[in-house]
Amino acid sequence: xxxxxxxxxxxxxxxxxxxxxxxxxxxxxxxxxxxxxxxxxxxxxxxxxxxxxxxxxxxxxxxxxxxxxxxxxxxxxxxxxxxxxxxxxxxxxxxxxxxxxxxxxxxxxxxxxxxxxxxxxxxxxxxxxxxxxxxxxxxxxxxxxxxxxxxxxxxxxxxxxxxxxxxxxxxxxxxxxxxxxxxxxxxxxxxxxxxxxxxxxxxxxxxxxxxxxxxxxxxxxxxxxxxxxxxxxxxxxxxxxxxxxxxxxxxxxxxxxxxxxxxxxxxxxxxxxxxxxxxxxxxxxxxxxxxxxxxxxxxxxxxxxxxxxxxxxxxxxxxxxxxx
Amino acid sequence: xxxxxxxxxxxxxxxxxxxxxxxxxxxxxxxxxxxxxxxxxxxxxxxxxxxxxxxxxxxxxxxxxxxxxxxxxxxxxxxxxxxxxxxxxxxxxxxxxxxxxxxxxxxxxxxxxxxxxxxxxxxxxxxxxxxxxxxxxxxxxxxxxxxxxxxxxxxxxxxxxxxxxxxxxxxxxxxxxxxxxxx
Numbered sequence: 001x002x003x004x005x006x007x008x009x010x011x012x013x014x015x016x017x018x019x020x021x022x023x024x025x026x027x028x029x030x031x032x033x034x035x036x037x038x039x040x041x042x043x044x045x046x047x048x049x050x051x052x053x054x055x056x057x058x059x060x061x062x063x064x065x066x067x068x069x070x071x072x073x074x075x076x077x078x079x080x081x082x083x084x085x086x087x088x089x090x091x092x093x094x095x096x097x098x099x100x101x102x103x104x105x106x107x108x109x110x111x112x113x114x115x116x117x118x119x120x121x122x123x124x125x126x127x128x129x130x131x132x133x134x135x136x137x138x139x140x141x142x143x144x145x146x147x148x149x150x151x152x153x154x155x156x157x158x159x160x161x162x163x164x165x166x167x168x169x170x171x172x173x174x175x176x177x178x179x180x181x182x183x184x185x186x187x188x189x190x191x192x193x194x195x196x197x198x199x200x201x202x203x204x205x206x207x208x209x210x211x212x213x214x215x216x217x218x219x220x221x222x223x224x225x226x227x228x229x230x231x232x233x234x235x236x237x238x239x240x241x242x243x244x245x246x247x248x249x250x251x252x253x254x255x256x257x258x259x260x261x262x263x264x265x266x267x268x269x270x271x272x273x274x275x276x277x278x279x280x281x282x283x284x285x286x287x288x289x290x291x292x293x294x295x296x297x298x299x300x301x302x303x304x305x306x307x308x309x310x311x312x313x314x315x316x317x318x319x320x321x322x323x324x
Numbered sequence: 325x326x327x328x329x330x331x332x333x334x335x336x337x338x339x340x341x342x343x344x345x346x347x348x349x350x351x352x353x354x355x356x357x358x359x360x361x362x363x364x365x366x367x368x369x370x371x372x373x374x375x376x377x378x379x380x381x382x383x384x385x386x387x388x389x390x391x392x393x394x395x396x397x398x399x400x401x402x403x404x405x406x407x408x409x410x411x412x413x414x415x416x417x418x419x420x421x422x423x424x425x426x427x428x429x430x431x432x433x434x435x436x437x438x439x440x441x442x443x444x445x446x447x448x449x450x451x452x453x454x455x456x457x458x459x460x461x462x463x464x465x466x467x468x469x470x471x472x473x474x475x476x477x478x479x480x481x482x483x484x485x486x487x488x489x490x491x492x493x494x495x496x497x498x499x500x501x502x503x504x505x506x507x
Contacts, residue, residue, distance in 0.1 A: 021456040024428040034375030098351060098364070100377065100402035103427070107412045114419055121426055124377070124407045237337055 011044045016051065018146050020119065027121055030138045045138055048145040053266070055087075055144045055151045058249060059166025062175030064156050067201040069108035071175065071236030071245075072152055076112040078242050079150050087119045087143035088112070089136055090154040091165055094126035101125070119148060133164035134277055140168065164276075168269050170262060171252045173197045173245075176215065178205035193222070195229060196252050199245060203233035227255055286321070295320070350396075350491070351403035359492045360404070366499055367405035376407075378502055379429040383411035383420045385448065388438035393466055397433060400491040401498075417444055421451035424460050430502045431461040431482075441468055442475060449480035461505045463498060465489070 014022035029041030058075075062068055069090075076086045088109065094101040101124035112118050121139065125132050140151050155165040166172050174195035198219075200211050215231050222229070230248050234241030256262040290296050299316060302308045308316075354360040371377045380401060382394050391413060398408045409427050411420055424432050432452075434445055445464055452460055464476060465485040473484050482501040485494045 019456075020422070021425050024426050028376065028428045032375030033371070034373075037375045094407075095402065098403050098405050099368070099371070100405040101407050102398055102402045102410060103407060104410045107410050110412045113412075113423060119426060122409065 008040070008043045008047055012047045012145075015044070015048060015142060015146050023119065023142055023146050024121065026142050027123075027139045030135050030142070031123060041138070045141060048141065051145040052141040053144065055140075055149050056249075056253060057140065057151050057153070057169045057171070059153045059155075059169030059172045060175060061155050061166050061172070061195075062199075066175045066177040067236050068154055068156075068175050071199065071201055071234055071242070072154055073109040073112045074234075074236045074239050074242045075245060076109070076118060076150075076152065077115075078239075078246055080112075080115055080117050084150045085117045085119075085148045086112075086150040086152065087140075087146075087148035088121070088152045088154065089139050089143070090120070090122045091125050091132055091136060091156070092122050093156060094124040099126060119143065119146075133167065134273065134280070136165050137168045137273065168273075170256065170265065171196045171249050173199055173249070175199045175201055176211065177202045178207040178211040196227065197245070197248050198229055198231045199234055199241075200231060201234050201236055203235050203241065208233060226259065227252060286317075289321075290317075349403075350400040354403075354492075357492070359490075363404055363492045363495050363499075366496065370499060370502075371405070377405060378431070378499060379407040379409065379427070380431045380433055380498065381409040381411060381420070381424045381427060381429045382433045382435060383415055383423075383448075384413050384435055385415055385417060385420060385444040386438070386440040387414065388436065388440060389413055390437035390466075391435070393437065394435040397435065397465065397491070401495055404492070404495050406495070417447040417451045418455075420448055421455050421457055424452065425455055425457040429460060430505075431463060431498055433498070434462065434464045434466075436464055436466040436468060439467070441466075442472060445476060445481060446479040459505060461498075461501045463501060465494070 011022055011026060015026060026041060026044050029037045030045065032038050032041065060068055060072060072088060076088060079086050090103075092101055092103045103122040103124065109120060113120050123132075123136070123139070136153055136155075140153065143151050153166055153169055172195050174197070176198065178200065198215055200208060200215065202208070205211075212231050212233060219229050219231070232241055232245045232248055234245060236242065253262070256265065290300060296317060299308065299313050303310055303313045367378060382398050382401075384391055384394055394410070398410050402408045409423070409429060411423055415423075420432065432448065434441070434448065436445070441464060445462065449462055452458055452462070461482045462480060463483040463485065464481050466487075468476070468484055468486060470486070476484060482505070483497050485497075
């Protein structure tokens, strides 16, 4: 633990061996809000980065209650049966009031959690210095270095924050269920370009075919691309449609590999990540200074007193920041 | 029975006892309670100094389906600011140990109502040691006869909470147990 002098090299060696304890500890370090621990995590990640990038990365998102965990378990068991090793990284919401969280993923993925070739790590959405999207990606890299060749990233919801979490995936799966009309609204409202595959789970529901038709109708309005977003029906508790889903994910990956969009996509994500981390740090610095600097506080107060408008106050803050 | 169950499972799929829990309930009741607030401040201080919130895995081991207590504890501790992992029902000690290690929790809370504690809890402690998780603390809550307390403590249990323990008090003790383990 914190007192034991564990070196970066010994961590790396253990992770490459697939040692669960070391993988788990390293993810904790990367999630830490303590700069010294986060720095150790970064050093380990830095040493491992050459061993990463080898996995099939699938991001899964969708509103709560559509059965994501159930079908991630079914998908995970399916790829294990094909001889892969699978890591599942799940983000569960932290309470904005208490800061605490209830993480129940292994309850929902009981069979997958028992398999030696699987690693499941739920993480609370709050905490860490770099934001949830960054550390999920870092955890994914640790899993890749440990030899997991399929990584499934799960997040709840379809908002921008959730999209950021799965954005590093090669294939993004949006899970819906019959009768959830609001998710169709979300599709229309602009997240339509995000998913590569849409799953309609719980397809034994009487409204399943209506749902599939509606989704297809919305998709038909979208831009013409070389990949037409397929709609796959699953009934995850029985394992129905999972083979089909797996084949669809493979097809998507084969296409983006052939077209060169996989490397393009990963390059774009890496560039965006650097800017994202930098932006996150700048924001943190800004907030810290706003807390500490009386001159800045005066400026903020003047906005509250309606003596300055927010936009010009922000401009003044930035000018002072440049002046040092 | 096994064959009949297997035949039925093929048609109906296996029943899974989902542990559903809600957050916020406990906080709503205790809002403004000085003891509750002081524990919350302690949890915040822990999160500041350790770089993350105290993380606890609550488990049910063996043939013990009484999960109400586990749910209450999960909700209450989350409302106090803990990150709480909830294990599935009917877990065996080896699986619970592995889950604790993968999730890198500080402490496992065993909820026991079916008198399996003298066998299952020592097995859990052994499994933790065998899998490299000996730094993880173990606490037990539920129906444990006081005459078994000494036995459990000898077998690596850090704290035991009997019926009627107030949650703020229990969570404060859990924090102390975690701190003591880290030294």
